[in-house]
Amino acid sequence: GEREFVIEHEGDRRDNPTKKDKLGIGDVFHFVCIGDYDGLLLPYNELKDKYQCVLYKEPYSGRFWLEIHPIGATKANAIKKLKKLLGADKVVCFGDGENDVSMLEVADELYAPENALDALKKRANGVIASNDNDGVAKWLIENAIFERE
Secondary structure, rough: OOOHHHHHHHOOOOOOOOOOOHOOOOOOOEEEEEHHHHHHHHHHHHOOOOOOOEEEOOOOOOOEEEEEEEEOHHHHHHHHHHHHHHHOOOOOEEOOOHHHHHHOOOOOOOEEEEOOOHHHHOOOOEEOOOOHHHHHHHHHHHHHOOOOO
8 A cells, every 4th residue: 555655646746755864763663554444454453552543545545554753642632732832712623524524623724635534524513625636725715824925
């Protein structure tokens, strides 16, 4: 699964490889393993009690992903921390997959693109245009979230 993902995304402008000498520095990490459900179930079961693990079907490719983080490293906890650090009184989030579900619990508003999981769309404050149609950018412009110069 990982090999297919890399081939499909060759030349992606978001590619930002990490130098090997920078790996292993600090406490924060994020691993994504891509494959079939049965192949990821064993590492999920072995790691889920020691790490924050999310095993889900990625909505765009249909492949299964296993995300592994330190315990407590959830999107919900990141939002709480940022909200406190910034002194923000409102947080608006955008989510499309199972790895975004924790944000529902803490976001003041959550919007799901048209191509998001149905379960997420049902719980979101609203459904916006799909990722392929720049739904988040259009929402931000239409709702004047940032200062225009």
